[in-house]
Each structure stands twice: as C-alpha cells, then as structure tokens.
Amino acid sequence: MLIDGKKISEEIKATLNGESASRRIKLAIVQVGEDEASKKFIERKIKFAEEIGIKTRVYNLPADITTNKLRQKMAEISHILENDGVILQLPLPARNATHSVAGGPEQIKTQYVLNGIIVKKDVDVLSSRAFGDFATGHSKILPPVVEAVKTIFEAYSIDFKNKNIVIVGAGRLVGKPVAVWLINNNATFSVVDKFTKDLTSFTKKADIIISGVGKKNLITPDMIRDGVVIIDVGDAAPEVAEKASLFTPAIGGLGPLTVAMVFKNLIELNK
C-alpha cells in the first residue's frame, strides 16, 4: 500500500489554513545560486504558503558568496521583524576544490551559516541552538521530517517503539534528526549507510526502513522482507512496493508532508 503523503499533506493544509487565517505571517526563503532542483522545492513551498494565506519572500544570493557574507545575510534576514520564519534552502552550491587553490571561494560552511538563523524563526530546526533544544527535549517544534515521519506512524497506527527500525543515511535533513528523535523515544534502531558492510543484513531484518541517502535504487527488493514499512526520499527501487506493506512513493510521499510540516512549525513558532 502506498503512503499517500499528498493526501495527508492536504489534510494538514486545511487545518493550518484555519490557524493561519487570523494572523499575518511571512516566511523568508534564502536561495544561494541558481540550482534548478532547489528552485522547484522553493516553488512548492511558495505554493503551499499561498494556499494557506502565508506570505513568502525569496532572497536570491549569488553562488559565489563567502561563508562570512552569507552568515551575515542570514542574521540580517532573521532580524527583519516582518520575517516570522527563515529557511536556507539546502544544499548550498558545491564548489570545485581547485577554486580554493586558485584563490576562488572556499566551500561554504553550512552549519556556521545556519547558525545565523535565530532559534524562534528556525522552522527547519537546523541551527545548533534549535537542534540542541530538539535533541534535549526542550523544543516546541520538531524538525519537519521528524514531524512527517511521526504523522505517518500515527496515520497508519504503527507502534514504532516495538519495532526494529533501520535508518539508511544519517544526513542533516533526514537520518540524523530521525535518529535523535528515536533516541528520545527509547526506540530500537540501527543507523547504516551505503558504506556499511553487509547492508542487507540490517535491512533484511527491519520492520521499518527510513532512508534518506538520495541514491536511486540503493534499496532493492532482495534486501527487504515481506511486510516492511519503507519511508523513503527516493532511495528505494519502485519494485520494493510489491513486498512492502507500506511505502512512500518518490513523488507524493514524504516530500509534500515535510513541506506541510515546515508551515506547521512556522505557525507554531508564531503562536
């Protein structure tokens, strides 16, 4: 059975629409460079915002901006009163190593830049302060992907605390926040990645797989058992749907739900 992230997202949208109606809320979105995929993700956020009456402002910054300049911009944008929430669209543009050698711009220090976002506007829970509040159980919001995963568990009555969970890839946006949330909920889980020796020995025993590597066809049907739940951002081959009891499709799965949770957080932080 496919997990209908789009449908759950629409339900959340309806709720949020009611909650945001009486307020004037604005979300600032920072894009560095011109990456097409990033643009698409930003467009989806703008569309969602429009549908629930939330304003957005996109700040376009040049791809060759320095770490210090970008950090300063994030702080400035954070301190503008009208901006109620601030997002830095990730990933930041990759820079050729030879640039640095040649005196060109060095790779941007992503975490340092994210730390320019003030905690009460950090809807993505990515700054050190916001993440620390979350990791120590002291935050009123959860990282959007965690909120999305939690909502899926609730919608499909999955008692995750008694399951064997496998997280594939512990990156900043998916695996890491989910792992920290599972720690805080006394769940049993394993963290593996594409470099893990005998990855299949983990995935084959999983009741639930949460995969956030971003590598197509990393998870194939031979690696899973019948009836597994797969929450995925696009790592699973489409054929896994035949063995999985529940499965998030690459389109209309975790993505729209995570977008919805960005706005849930924005409204929550502005209550």
Place this chain on the structure above:
Amino acid sequence: MLIDGKKISEEIKATLNGESASRRIKLAIVQVGEDEASKKFIERKIKFAEEIGIKTRVYNLPADITTNKLRQKMAEISHILENDGVILQLPLPARNATHSVAGGPEQIKTQYVLNGIIVKKDVDVLSSRAFGDFATGHSKILPPVVEAVKTIFEAYSIDFKNKNIVIVGAGRLVGKPVAVWLINNNATFSVVDKFTKDLTSFTKKADIIISGVGKKNLITPDMIRDGVVIIDVGDAAPEVAEKASLFTPAIGGLGPLTVAMVFKNLIELNK
C-alpha cells in the same frame, strides 16, 4: 584483555597537570541532596582536581529544592566569575510520586535545570546549547564519555568506523552522546535497551558494545561473540571478560577516564 582506564587516566592527568599549572582554574560542583554514590563521584573529581592544581567548590543544595530555585542557583553559580566550569552531579534525587499528589515537591526537571549552566562553563556538555553545538559539529569539546570512548579507540587502535557497534541504553550520560557522536562520524551502529525484543540478536553480532544502562549482569557471555570489544559502565557480567578481546572493568575502567575528560574539557574551555 582489560582496558586500563585508570592507567590512561593517569597519563592524561600528567598532560593536564602541565597545562593547568600556569592558570588558576576553579570547578564548581553542585550536589542536590545527600546521595552517597553521588558524594563518592564528587570526591573522585575533587581528588583529580587537587592532583592537577585545579580548585573546586562544592555547593550543597537541599534535596527538596524546587526546579525553579535550582535553575536559578545554577545560573547564579554559572555567573560567578571565579567559577570557570560548572557541574551538576546527576542523577538528581528521585521524588516519590505521592509527594506531588500530597502537595510536596514535584520531580525536578533536569534538562531545564541543566540549561542554567552557561555554555562556555558546561564541561559536561549537557545544557541544550552545549549539546546542540556538539550535535551539529560546532563544539570545541566533546561530552566527557565520548572523549573517553574516543580515547579508548585510539589507545587500542580500534577502527570503529568499519565496525558493527551496538549501544545498549541511550541515556543522557552515556548512550545518547555516544550515538550522536557516531552519527557525526558516519559509523554503523544500533541503539537497543533492556526492553528490546531479542536483545541478543543485536549483541551477538556486535564488534563493539557500549553499554550504559546501569543494570548489573544485563550482558552475559551467551549474548556476545568471541573477540568483541566491551565498553561498559557496569552492565556486563564479569565473565564476559573471557570472551571479549577488550573489556572495561567496572572499577578502573570507563569511570576514571570520564573524570579525566571533565578536566580536559575544563582546561580546553578556559584556554
């Protein structure tokens, strides 16, 4: 082979002694209530401090102090200029649930109290801010137990990134910080606890077990394979030493090393 935490601790002490000699550093230690085990742990820290020329001051607070009062005290103690580092000795006294019902003091909110420690004096890396800096790779110190585990890996040339690691118990002081550190280092690991169904299926496959539950004889020889490395705070039955390739004894193992790392952090934060 036993991991000689005491010996490594002595080596670190010698190094720290050289580093602390030219400075005047003071560590504040807060004890709430009269717990005997806590007193012993505090005595060990005082002894270590004396041996490297660091001053200590112990603040004894009553067991029935309220959360708000204790938080305020932690902030006050943190803001005293002479206190270069601040420790809240855990665990805080447990309170009988019937007390609350009867109008007595409620259970102290540990994390809220810890958040009264300012980040540059938080040698245990337990406040939300310090933990967030650590979790996002933005801290110049590591939680003491992480520093201890890392030192063991280095001292015994254990390439942990290519091993199957099992963390038993994800508590605030041991399992959780170690798990977060492993995430940040792209390691493969599982988090289990005493409630995990079929705990043995995890421990039996582990190359390295890090156990911080605080439950004697939780890990028995039948649960492990020959040659495993066990880093433990007292959960493993002594007989596991016969199968393990490396093993931290309950006394002179992880404990003294962790104490040494508290002072390593104190000196590092005051450089």
